[in-house]
Amino acid sequence: MFTIVRSNDIQLIQFRLLQDLGINHCITTRPGGVSRPPYESLNMAFHTGDDPDAVCENRLRACEVLGYPLEQLVAGEQVHGDAVHVVSAADAGRGACDRESAVQNTDILLTNTPGILLASFYADCVPVLLADPIRQAVGVAHCGWRGTQAEAPRRALEAMAAFFGTDVADVRVVIGPSIGPCCYEVSDQMKRTFCDQFGHHVVLGRMLDLRLANQITLERVGVPAAQILTAPFCTSCQKELFYSHRAHGGKTGRFAALIGL
Numbered sequence: 330m331f332t333i334v335r336s337n338d339i340q341l342i343q344f345r346l347l348q349d350l351g352i353n354h355c356i357t358t359r360p361g362g363v364s365r366p367p368y369e370s371l372n373m374a375f376h377t378g379d380d381p382d383a384v385c386e387n388r389l390r391a392c393e394v395l396g397y398p399l400e401q402l403v404a405g406e407q408v409h410g411d412a413v414h415v416v417s418a419a420d421a422g423r424g425a426c427d428r429e430s431a432v433q434n435t436d437i438l439l440t441n442t443p444g445i446l447l448a449s450f451y452a453d454c455v456p457v458l459l460a461d462p463i464r465q466a467v468g469v470a471h472c473g474w475r476g477t478q479a480e481a482p483r484r485a486l487e488a489m490a491a492f493f494g495t496d497v498a499d500v501r502v503v504i505g506p507s508i509g510p511c512c513y514e515v516s517d518q519m520k521r522t523f524c525d526q527f528g529h530h531v532v533l534g535r536m537l538d539l540r541l542a543n544q545i546t547l548e549r550v551g552v553p554a555a556q557i558l559t560a561p562f563c564t565s566c567q568k569e570l571f572y573s574h575r576a577h578g579g580k581t582g583r584f585a586a587l588i589g590l
């Protein structure tokens with residue numbers, strides 16, 4: 330299902346579903362970076378309060394293992410929304426070395442430009458990585474509960490159809506490491522809201538399954554179930570490997586989902 334690419338202490342997770350298509354991608358993990366507690370050690374995001382120089386060094390290291398120059402990375406300024414930005418060559422490097430130049434107010438990044446590396450950042454929210462091997466396009470959607478409720482994966486696929494001519498039947502999707510239904514306790518009101526929208530299977534007792542909600546959105550839009558992979562990692566259970574907003578009490582780093590052609 331997945332492989333781990335190791336270089337020095339860095340461990341990047343890659344998924345066969347996307348590897349088989351030749352799509353460059355990974356989920357970063359915590360070891361092998363330079364950030365100090367509570368961000369130790371491969372914190373990939375600036376907005377956490379970590380030393381920006383440490384974040385730059387961490388990103389350089391991860392990009393190097395993946396074989397991309399950091400200048401080709403493009404990041405969005407995530408706001409738990411459903412806005413889409415189609416990344417072109419002119420965007421290369423936006424948000425790569427600072428927070429200010431990132432694509433503002435954007436949780437969904439798409440591109441069909443080879444050499445661009447899309448980046449988004451996580452500590453419990455759901456990374457949704459998308460690839461269209463026919464039209465040669467990729468994307469990433471940052472789906473917390475708000476993005477899930479806004480059906481951000483649907484927005485991503487609608488935009489891929491509009492901009493790249495993507496047919497949803499061709500799309501492969503990885504639902505990445507995120508807080509699992511084992512650890513994501515929510516209010517009664519939130520349970521009701523999600524049950525109404527996605528069906529009762531997304532709630533287990535007091536727990537919400539955000540990944541399943543996103544999978545349901547993807548299937549409703551028309552992505553074949555066999556082309557959707559949910560990664561078997563809970564960020565809260567495996568907090569030594571990933572960052573978890575809940576498990577670490579809010580003050581922590583972010584791992585990254587990276588994808589490019």
Ligand SMILES: [Zn+2]
Nearest residue numbers: 511512563566
């Ligand atoms: Zn868990």
